[in-house]
Amino acid sequence: MNCLIFIKKNPEKNVSCLESDDSCEVSFKDACVYESKQTVNGKVPSENGVRERRTTLPVPMFSRNDFSVWGFLKKCIGMELSKITMPIVFNEPLSFLQRITEYMEHTYLIHKACTLSDSIERMQLVAAFAVSAVASQWDRTGKPFNPLLGETFELTRDEEGYHMISEQVSHHPPISAFYSESLNQDFSFHGSIYPKLKFWGKSVEAEPKGTMTLELSKHREAYTWTNPMCCVHNVILGKLWIEQYGTVEIVNHSTGDKCVLNFKPCGMFGKELHRVEGHIQDKSKKKHQVIYGKWTECVYSIEPKVYEVNKKAEKKSGEDSKKHKQEQSTVGDDADEMPDVQETVTMIPGSTLLWRVAPRPPHSTQMYNFTNFAMTLNELEPGTIGVIAPTDCRLRPDIRAMENGDIDTASQEKERLEEKQRVARRERAKDEEEWSTRWFQQGNNRYTGAADWIYKGGYFDRRYSDLPDIY
Numbered sequence: 001m002n003c004l005i006f007i008k009k010n011p012e013k014n015v016s017c018l019e020s021d022d023s024c025e026v027s028f029k030d031a032c033v034y035e036s037k038q039t040v041n042g043k044v045p046s047e048n049g050v051r052e053r054r055t056t057l058p059v060p061m062f063s064r065n066d067f068s069v070w071g072f073l074k075k076c077i078g079m080e081l082s083k084i085t086m087p088i089v090f091n092e093p094l095s096f097l098q099r100i101t102e103y104m105e106h107t108y109l110i111h112k113a114c115t116l117s118d119s120i121e122r123m124q125l126v127a128a129f130a131v132s133a134v135a136s137q138w139d140r141t142g143k144p145f146n147p148l149l150g151e152t153f154e155l156t157r158d159e160e161g162y163h164m165i166s167e168q169v170s171h172h173p174p175i176s177a178f179y180s181e182s183l184n185q186d187f188s189f190h191g192s193i194y195p196k197l198k199f200w201g202k203s204v205e206a207e208p209k210g211t212m213t214l215e216l217s218k219h220r221e222a223y224t225w226t227n228p229m230c231c232v233h234n235v236i237l238g239k240l241w242i243e244q245y246g247t248v249e250i251v252n253h254s255t256g257d258k259c260v261l262n263f264k265p266c267g268m269f270g271k272e273l274h275r276v277e278g279h280i281q282d283k284s285k286k287k288h289q290v291i292y293g294k295w296t297e298c299v300y301s302i303e304p305k306v307y308e309v310n311k312k313a314e315k316k317s318g319e320d321s322k323k324h325k326q327e328q329s330t331v332g333d334d335a336d337e338m339p340d341v342q343e344t345v346t347m348i349p350g351s352t353l354l355w356r357v358a359p360r361p362p363h364s365t366q367m368y369n370f371t372n373f374a375m376t377l378n379e380l381e382p383g384t385i386g387v388i389a390p391t392d393c394r395l396r397p398d399i400r401a402m403e404n405g406d407i408d409t410a411s412q413e414k415e416r417l418e419e420k421q422r423v424a425r426r427e428r429a430k431d432e433e434e435w436s437t438r439w440f441q442q443g444n445n446r447y448t449g450a451a452d453w454i455y456k457g458g459y460f461d462r463r464y465s466d467l468p469d470i471y
């Protein structure tokens with residue numbers, strides 16, 4: 001049985017200790033179905049024969065206000081977070097395989113890159129894609145479900161011209177491999193993610209180990225990079241918020257061009273919060289373009305000279321007001337508060353807009369801060385059952401129950417699935433049998449030589465033989 005102990009923050013409220021078998025007293029009094037007719041990427045999809053995707057989850061989320069992560073996490077300081085079973089209220093109703101699929105939300109940037117004949121221009125769009133890929137992480141502090149070994153997720157987007165398959169290829173350490181390709185063979189985008197999580201007391205740090213590879217067939221080009229670090233602040237006290245930081249180096253292996261992007265840490269006074277800045281250079285290290293913006297908002301490119309001139313001018317005028325600001329700002333002692341001074345990106349005259357984030361729907365705040373894209377991921381479209389593999393995470397009963405607001409069933413089912421996985425592992429150990437992955441195999445990245453997971457092919461032929469029974 002799954003015993004979940006929470007510290008009660010508000011003694012008036014009626015939930016202090018929840019066991020998965022207890023009936024839950026918190027009801028969805030706010031439950032309502034959102035039926036707003038929204039356009040997705042500017043289209044009304046039902047016209048011209050394309051099926052309309054859902055724009056909302058079945059019910060709003062369970063309030064987390066009465067639970068403290070600390071009550072649970074204090075026992076886990078220094079542990080690998082992936083080995084800890086978190087209480088389900090901190091989850092979001094998606095599998096990690098679905099969450100990393102969100103890298104694909106702005107695939108139109110790759111399609112556009114394919115049409116450009118200049119390699120520096122292509123790099124600009126690849127850079128925009130790499131930044132846009134992590135945009136949906138903003139404010140997403142729910143923990144996705146750990147995929148079961150052998151779990152898969154298929155994302156087919158005919159209207160966007162691509163499909164994708166991912167598989168959980170290792171349980172300890174958790175590794176998810178993915179492969180996507182355009183339906184007209186213009187590109188493939190693939191890689192693996194091993195999220196190395198560390199609990200640091202006030203924050204959880206996630207290092208997404210693994211290489212991203214983008215191949216543009218027409219241009220005979222391959223680009224590789226690794227994603228920035230991700231930090232979830234205030235897991236003990238205060239409001240949870242997400243920061244992504246570190247250097248991301250995108251290499252074009254055919255031309256030797258590079259794009260070096262610096263995802264800036266928030267800094268003392270929050271001025272750098274979510275900022276990304278970098279440049280594109282060719283193989284002789286000549287600077288061609290500066291890239292700037294925020295991963296939560298937009299990305300521009302501009303000529304380096306114009307950028308420098310502007311920066312100098314800004315620095316000069318900024319110096320006087322800086323002192324004043326420092327005196328004013330108060331930094332919280334207990335919590336790493338997210339700075340509330342959140343300026344939007346100022347466009348420098350002469351810049352080209354490469355990408356801008358789509359606004360989240362108004363009901364997003366009651367739905368795990370999902371984007372429109374995320375809302376659609378766990379939808380079981382009519383006609384997909386029997387087509388998608390039986391290991392597809394849309395068929396996971398615990399995630400489905402959570403999505404429907406049935407948190408007790410979700411918790412019980414999660415426990416059952418994890419136990420089933422443990423039993424299967426023990427059986428294999430007894431027979432000295434090795435787990436074999438179905439759609440990917442271990443290998444080295446062709447371009448970087450780093451350890452990677454290579455797609456074996458064949459998923460979309462839909463001959464699903466030898467699949468494990470994981471649900």
Ligand SMILES: CC(C)CCC[C@@H](C)[C@H]1CC[C@H]2[C@@H]3CC=C4C[C@@H](O)CC[C@]4(C)[C@H]3CC[C@]12C
Nearest residue numbers: 069090137141142143144195206208227230235
């Ligand atoms: C204490 C509780 C609430 C912890 C919740 C931790 C959650 C928010 C953490 C755990 C694992 C993290 C993920 C690990 C790896 C990646 C890949 C990276 O390219 C984008 C961010 C992303 C997808 C992280 C997002 C935040 C994440 C989902």
